[in-house]
Amino acid sequence: MTMSAEQRPVVLIGGGGHAKVLLDIARLTHRTVAGVLTLEDDNTLPLATLGNDDRLRDRSFVAAHDFFVAIGQTQARRRIAETLAEHGATLATLIHPACVVAADVEIGGGTALVAGIIVNSGSKIGQHCTLNTACSVDHDCRLDDGVQIGPGARLCGGVICQEDAFIGAGAIVIEGRMIGASAVVGAGATVVSDIAPKTTVIGTPAREMILQTFG
Ligand SMILES: CC(C)(COP(=O)(O)OP(=O)(O)OC[C@H]1O[C@@H](n2cnc3c(N)ncnc32)[C@H](O)[C@@H]1OP(=O)(O)O)[C@@H](O)C(=O)NCCC(=O)NCCS
Secondary structure, three states, X not given: OOOOOOOOOEEEEOOOHHHHHHHHXXXXXXXXXXXXXXXXXXXXXXOOEEEEHHHHHOXXXXXXXXXXXXXXOHHHHHHHHHHHHXXXXXXXXXXXXXXXXXXXXXXXXXXXXXXXXXXXXXXXXXXXXXXXOOOEEOOOOEEOOOOEXXXXXXXXXXXXXXXXOEEOOOOEEOOXXXXXXXXXXXXXXXXOOOEOOOOEEEOOOOEEOOOOOOO
8 A cells, every 4th residue: 555645753853942842733733753864863752763864765664654854954965955955855844733834835744833833825845945933924924944933933924034144033024025045134133135155144233243352
């Protein structure tokens, strides 16, 4: 018998604090979780360790499971995401039942929506994104692959977050603004203008963080 994608057990890659939250969502949504692949012996979950990322070379293992990259660190996450794509792995999408997501929202594989999130109509969320507790994404936003939105952050309508952008906890991005690839918006910042790629901004209004050097 061939198992449908819905029935395939999920393998979490990474077993730290974020993975704990994802395991809870998987269980609430009646997904079976087979175990954890670790990168650095980091399995803190009450689940079997199934090996490390070398197991992704095993075709039958890959074909028998859905995968979810449960690693916060952007570069490690991207590396594993690329390995999964190379090996044709199927990605799980984990959405907590206590989220409100408009019917036309597109959500890519490997993306998690944690409890208490609202995503409004017309928004599009890529692969391997993490939307954390009680954030909101208003209408017609675009979140490219690997974007992370912190707890309680607010994206107004039409905001674009390019690949691997990070929006800190409680930050606000006003309507129509663009957050460049790999940019970081500090916790509590208010973004009122576009943010260039790889820039870190803080404060209200958000300004580039200037590192102090001494001596
Ligand atoms: C912006 C951020 C990335 C900077 O991190 P960092 O480079 O390690 O910065 P530091 O902690 O060394 O702080 C440097 C200075 O910036 C200030 N600062 C740091 N983050 C700030 C923020 N969000 N808003 C205002 N000021 C901030 C610090 O007070 C410090 O000021 P000082 O030099 O006058 O003492 C980080 O503080 C942040 O906001 N991260 C987001 C965390 C988050 O939302 N996590 C969610 C996890 S799900």
